[in-house]
Amino acid sequence: MGIIVLHASAGENACCLRLFCPALREMDVLNVEDLGDTMLIAARTVASEAPCPKCGLPSTRVHSRYRRTVWDLATGGRAVKVELEVRRFCGEPSCDREIFAEQVGGLTRRHARRSTALRTLLTSIAIALAGRAGARMAYLVGVPASPSTLLRTLRALPDPEIGKVTVLGVDDFW
Ligand SMILES: [Zn+2]
Structure with a gap:
């Protein structure tokens, strides 16, 4: 039977977190805090680009960053709250969508908590x-x-x- 390595630095090696919260696989985990009945995970997106929701063209130009909170499935019977730092990107000149927020597959959707x-x-x-x-x-x-x-x-x-x-x-x- 394999051994699950507990995360040491909550960085690159946060493998147990990625097992329990698959949506965090593509993100940087910055911190994990035990709040008793809730596990608070701070993470940020790292993908180099995001697709425009209107035209689908990818953009690499970051406009700004902001924080949002998303609740995920419970782990070990405890609620999981993810505090995410996500980015707004500038749209392509050919598209009338000037700015759009990136979404994380499986975790975020527009306005969803x-x-x-x-x-x-x-x-x-x-x-x-x-x-x-x-x-x-x-x-x-x-x-x-x-x-x-x-x-x-x-x-x-x-x-x-x-x-x-x-x-x-x-x-x-x-
Ligand atoms: Zn667009």
């Missing part, structure tokens, strides 16, 4: 248990979410496609 994996988990909990019971389950698995958040998640789901109607009964009008 939860990672893709966490949103998927909360959506599954909401589908199975809805608001209050779902909130209790989410708390137990280390990803606290309020009943209203879970219900919002349900409402945001696309409507299921209605198949071709072959037989229509009187009851279908009620």
Whole structure:
């Protein structure tokens, strides 16, 4: 059985973090702090370029940096909060998008405060248990979410496609 090497400097060797939080694989981990029921990870993006969300052309010209917070799946039963330093890039002159923010695959999405994996988990909990019971389950698995958040998640789901109607009964009008 292999041994998982604990991160020594939270830099290049932060391999256990990358195992537990795969979304951090492409990032510089700056610091890890144990806050009791939450693990706080400070990280920054290092990719040399980012694609424009409008035209898809990559840009290497950094406009500015800013911080954002994203919650990820729990690790060891504890919530994982990632404080990310991300960049805004200048768009290409051929595109009317002058500035855009970079996104980290699997972790960030425009305006979202939860990672893709966490949103998927909360959506599954909401589908199975809805608001209050779902909130209790989410708390137990280390990803606290309020009943209203879970219900919002349900409402945001696309409507299921209605198949071709072959037989229509009187009851279908009620
Ligand atoms: Zn563009």
